[in-house]
Amino acid sequence: MKGMTTCELPAVQVPGLLSTRFVRLLVMVFGSGLSMYLLTSVVPLYLAANGSGGVGVGLSTGAMMFAAVAVELLVPRMLARWGYQVVLGLGLVLLGAPSLVLLATASLPIVLAVCVVRGAGLAILVVGAVALVAEVAPSTRRGEALGVYGVAVGVPAVIGLPLGVYLTNLIGFDALFVLAAVASLAGLVTLIGLPAASTEKQQVRVLGGVRGSGLLMPTFVFASVTVAAGISVTFLPLAVAGGNHSLVAAALLLQAIAAPIARWLAGRYADRIGPARVLGPALVLAAAGAAGLIFFGNPIAILAGSVLFGTGFGAAQNLTLTLMYNRVDRSRYGQVSALWNLAYDGGWGAGAILFGAIVGGTGYPLAFALTAAVVAAAVVPAVRAA
Template sequence: MTSLACEPTAAVRLRPGRLVTAQFARLLLVIFGSGLSMYLLTSVVPLYLAASGAVALVAEVTPAARRREALGVYGVVVGLPAALGLPLGVYLTGVVGFETLFVLAAVSSLAGLAVLPGGPACVTDEEHHVKVLGGLRGSGLLMPAGVFAAVTLAAGISVTFLPLASQDHKLVAAALLVQAVTAPGARWVAGWLGDRIGPRRLLVPALALAALGAGALAFVGTPAAVLGGAALFGIGFGAAQNLTLAIMYDRSPRSRYGQVSALWNLAYDGGWGTGAILFGFVVAGIGYPTAFALTAAIVALAIGPAVRGVKSA
């Protein structure tokens, strides 16, 4: 029998030549530049948030009576780029091409720098230099930070593993879009209501919605459950973002706003990353439906501390 090994034919036989051509070099520069622009900031942004307080400044420059609504508006602006950019980027590649899209992305990044000189100054005086984990006992900050970490744990799991758990890519895309759109809206509404009735009264319902939404993913084979769960979780997750942060600011003096911002971001990033890592080990042993149900149970357990925190306030 004639061998079918990978013997190159005359038509495709490799010919020696220069490896890094002009076109290949340009491609490598694009890849290097885009990657460097992201990774330069990946480790620096958390440090900047801790030092300047990118959320504490919201509390500094807005009226105290409308602080929760201001945090909600901030949340909408933070969430809109994901809700708009993810689907819009894919669409625009077929309309204007990759090169034009890269230019648009660069312009949108630089546009923010134009207004930076007139923005609020970062907090740098010694009074505001508080350790992130210092003096937490009796501060009232541990409950909202821990509760929020439980919700972000579920958020990291849904975004990371829903595409792997479902074979219906259109359904997954729709669910993630629903979650991305509902979260900023809920964050603003929660802030608006929080200014009027207080954030503590809204935290337990927000956690309940997040738990129900996370639990719906256990029925990952049912489109209605996945879409409905994404909507419920997006509402609960967005509301929890605003409410926990507002509670933490309400319980802290102005001199600790930087610590509040850093601690809240630590709960956000820590919960998100921990959920994505641990879920991978859990799902290997019990499967996606049971693992999603377990995630919902973790969020539901956070309702207990939230209830006790509301009663003791």
């Protein structure tokens, strides 16, 4: 009708995501991730080349991850007492500097000690960084922020996992150890401008109040996937016939590319429809990919399995973490980060150690089949949660 005006709805303000603090955090995460992934598959190769058997190789990954698990229980308390800058700086030093010790020796006890110290640094960085993402990101875009963080973590895997294996024949182990140290220590300059401490008093007990909180299911579901992840990056280079480093590098590259892409996409969908509804399909993909490694003598099966597993693994990373953050208030962000990383590193380390212990008796096909079964078992609680 004439004389009437339409009401204009105010534009919805979408909070910005890439703030200066978030970008600094992403740069630090990239460098520390590169330091980790350059040596993830190289240290087992280094030990194998110097006479350590399958148990020793598995212990190298297990030592790093179980050291990380032990320290992750302490990180929320460290953050509450000293703040993000000090604690993250300590993590960068512990992750990077011990790599230089490997220049002097390949003795299994010393290498394992290096892995333990690096695991402590890794624990500090992953728990602190994930908690800081939730701190600085808008709550309405948390899933997407965790997806972007996943890309910052995943790109070093894309570069480091295959590049580390490839460069062992090109520049040697020593140059890789130096490169890994520099990549982590350079991140110290990015700490300027990051928040000194959380805006709220934090829950410092990692296991306190977990029962009935809704955090146990995503924690154990994610651990089942990380079991397979630790096995694939540790033993695939040893399982492939003839030590075909080019094939292994290609498989690790595809897995590393698929994971951050899936992690980002899963975050976007989780913000819209909820993470629980996407978690089941993600685990199905991960289980199918792990099953592909049973046919480790077939290059197509290895490459296809790596893509499927990387996709499911990357999506599960984001979905389980977003689900956990959505179930708690801000005061428990550090606790959620620690629990999630316990699942990550505990599963990774347990997978490597157990696989190394049983593969000599079962052979690689059956051992990989058992790995796929562990992942597949997690589909049921994930579907029920939806």
